Amino acid sequence: MKAIIxxxxxxSGGSLTYLNSxxxxxxxxxxxxxxxxxxxxxxxxxxxxxxxRVESPKExxxxxxxxxEQVKLPQLAHHVNAxxxxxxxxxxxxxxxxxxxxxTNNPDVGKYSRNWxxxxxxxxxxxxxxxxxxxxxxVLCNGKYLKKRYAxxxxxxxxxxxxxxxPACMTEDLExxxxxxxxQVLTVGDFYAHKDYPTLLHAFSIVLKKLPDARLIIVxxxxxxxxTNKIKATIYDLDLQYAVQIQKGKNRKEMAxxxxxxxxxxxxxxxxxxxxxxxxxxxxxxxxxxxDFDFMREVGGxxxxxxxxxxxxxxxxxxxxxxENMLDLMRNEEKSAELxxxxxxxxAEFNWQRTANIIIDTLLSLKK
Numbered sequence: 153m154k155a156i157i158x159x160x161x162x163x164s165g166g167s168l169t170y171l172n173s174x175x176x177x178x179x180x181x182x183x184x185x186x187x188x189x190x191x192x193x194x195x196x197x198x199x200x201x202x203x204x205r206v207e208s209p210k211e212x213x214x215x216x217x218x219x220x221e222q223v224k225l226p227q228l229a230h231h232v233n234a235x236x237x238x239x240x241x242x243x244x245x246x247x248x249x250x251x252x253x254x255x256t257n258n259p260d261v262g263k264y265s266r267n268w269x270x271x272x273x274x275x276x277x278x279x280x281x282x283x284x285x286x287x288x289x290x291v292l293c294n295g296k297y298l299k300k301r302y303a304x305x306x307x308x309x310x311x312x313x314x315x316x317x318x319p320a321c322m323t324e325d326l327e328x329x330x331x332x333x334x335x336q337v338l339t340v341g342d343f344y345a346h347k348d349y350p351t352l353l354h355a356f357s358i359v360l361k362k363l364p365d366a367r368l369i370i371v372x373x374x375x376x377x378x379x380t381n382k383i384k385a386t387i388y389d390l391d392l393q394y395a396v397q398i399q400k401g402k403n404r405k406e407m408a409x410x411x412x413x414x415x416x417x418x419x420x421x422x423x424x425x426x427x428x429x430x431x432x433x434x435x436x437x438x439x440x441x442x443x444d445f446d447f448m449r450e451v452g453g454x455x456x457x458x459x460x461x462x463x464x465x466x467x468x469x470x471x472x473x474x475x476e477n478m479l480d481l482m483r484n485e486e487k488s489a490e491l492x493x494x495x496x497x498x499x500a501e502f503n504w505q506r507t508a509n510i511i512i513d514t515l516l517s518l519k520k
Contacts, residue, residue, distance in 0.1 A: 153183055153519045154234040156248075158225060159190035159198075160209070160217055161241040166428060167256055170294075170319050171240055172199055177508030179204050183516060187232065189225060191217075221245050236518040238511070242281045244288060250518040253284045254317075255293040258447060259301050260423035264346040266378070278302065285310050290514050292317045294426040297446040317510045318450075319426055320502040323435045326408055334415035334482055335366045338438070340407070342372045343379045346423040348443075350386050354471035355420075357390040359478050366482070368396045371410065411436035415488070416481055419443070420474060422461070427451050431502060434495030439488045441477050455498035457481060457491060 162171050179186055179201035187205045190198065195208060207228065211220040226247040229237055236250040244251035262274025281302050285291055291313045293299070303310040337356065341347045349370070356368045374380040387396050402410065411417065417433035417440040430451050433440045440456040442448045448458070457480075459473045481488050 153236075153516060154185045154187065154232055155515045156187045156189055156225070156229055156232075156234045156237045158221065158237055158239040158241070158245065159188060159194055160221055160225075161239075162190065163194055164197075166319070166425070167240050168194070168197055169428075170256075172197075173319065173322070173504045174508045174511060175199070175204070176201050177505050178511055181512050184512065187228075187234065189228070222247065236515050238292075238515060242277060243284045246284070246287055250290075251284070251288050252290050252292060252514060252518070253281070253288045255281060255291060255298050255302060256425050257281075258295070258298070258423045258425045261344070261346045264344075264348075264422060266345065282307065285313065288313065289518060290315060292511065292514060294318050295447055295450055297450060298425075315510055315514055317507045317514075318502055319428060319431075320504045320507065321428060321431045321435050321499065322404065322504075323408055323432070326405075326412060330409060330413040332415055332438075333367075333413055334485070334488070335363060336414045337366065337368045337416045337418055337478065337482075338371070338410060338414035338433075339368070339418050339420075340371045340429040340432075341419070341421060342375045342401075343383060344376055345379050346421060347372075347379075348420040348422050348470075349379070349383050351470045351474060352418060352420040353383070353386045353390060353392065353396070354468060355418075355474035355478060356396070357392060358471065358475035359482070360392070360395055362479055363482060366395065368392075369410065369414070370396065370398045371400070371402060371407070372398075373401050407432070408436060411438045414438050416441060416478065418474070418478065419448070420470075424448070430456065431499055435499035437492040437496050439481055439491040440495060441474070441481060452495075453498055455491065455494035 159171055162168055187207060189207045192208050209220045211217055222245050225245045229248045236252055237248040238252045240254050242255055242257050244253050259274055259278045262271055265271055292315050296316050299311055299314050339352060359366050411433055417438045419430055419442045424447050427448060430440050430442055442456055443461045444458040457477055459477045461470050
């Protein structure tokens with residue numbers, strides 16, 4: 153059976169990691185003949201199996217890519233007699249045979265944007281995704297909670313189309329395991345409003361009064377300038393300059409070392425499609441504390457600690473909840489050790505081969 157993988161909108165980040173991780177496994181299936189459609193700059197970042205055929209359109213830019221995706225890609229699919237088109241994006245070529253959408257975005261991110269253009273963009277994404285759900289015979293997603301976000305009560309009949317295909321993580325084996333510092337707190341994530349870093353910084357300022365030697369490391373790149381400025385201003389206002397380090401994104405080996413030497417991983421994020429950083433922390437045996445959200449519970453289960461959060465984003469009260477739990481874990485060696493062991497077992501449950509099998513089964517089910 154021929155199937156097309158549409159990676160025209162797979163350029164970086166989690167979607168590129170996902171594609172690179174599952175493609176070798178999917179390509180091994182003898183019942184599938186894969187054709188990957190991607191721009192040249194994307195192909196340069198993909199580890200391409202030898203048996204995967206490639207189509208690289210010359211059209212670039214938003215409008216030209218949209219035209220290719222909605223007009224020429226369906227023509228290609230019909231020409232090669234492809235039975236399905238898997239799309240690593242929230243929307244699909246509507247006239248392609250058996251398009252399969254892979255829902256990877258949590259629309260709650262739009263709630264925290266202060267830019268009206270971004271809010272409009274997110275609303276457009278939600279409704280376009282719903283249109284695609286109507287068209288697609290099957291839907292893949294990396295979070296079960298996404299059903300409720302995109303298929304509310306009046307569209308709940310779409311639930312039967314959803315299939316859960318979560319990512320896994322690839323940890324690096326360290327030549328020498330560093331000594332874990334119980335007073336080192338780590339958080340990872342680029343600077344977006346939904347990451348809610350002000351709450352973390354206020355929580356850490358409370359922790360610092362009780363544990364003066366504590367240190368916080370924030371690993372992330374400055375994506376939103378306003379958010380970056382607010383983070384820096386909060387650090388200055390709370391007089392945390394000596395205790396907080398901001399570091400840019402690192403490669404897998406460097407991150408593995410940082411996870412391994414940190415006594416606690418904390419995420420105050422309010423919206424994630426799939427919190428891969430929490431999974432990475434668990435895989436490295438780092439106790440994790442996160443906000444009590446459905447998307448976090450899907451990843452952490454009972455293997456991480458949860459801080460209750462208020463929906464009104466009350467920074468001071470939410471900071472108090474986080475600080476209380478942070479202090480508890482940083483002081484309680486037995487509890488931290490328990491979470492460390494449970495986290496490693498939980499992380500091992502996420503497996504790229506298992507995820508690839510779900511994708512394979514989904515594509516083959518559309519063979520007729």
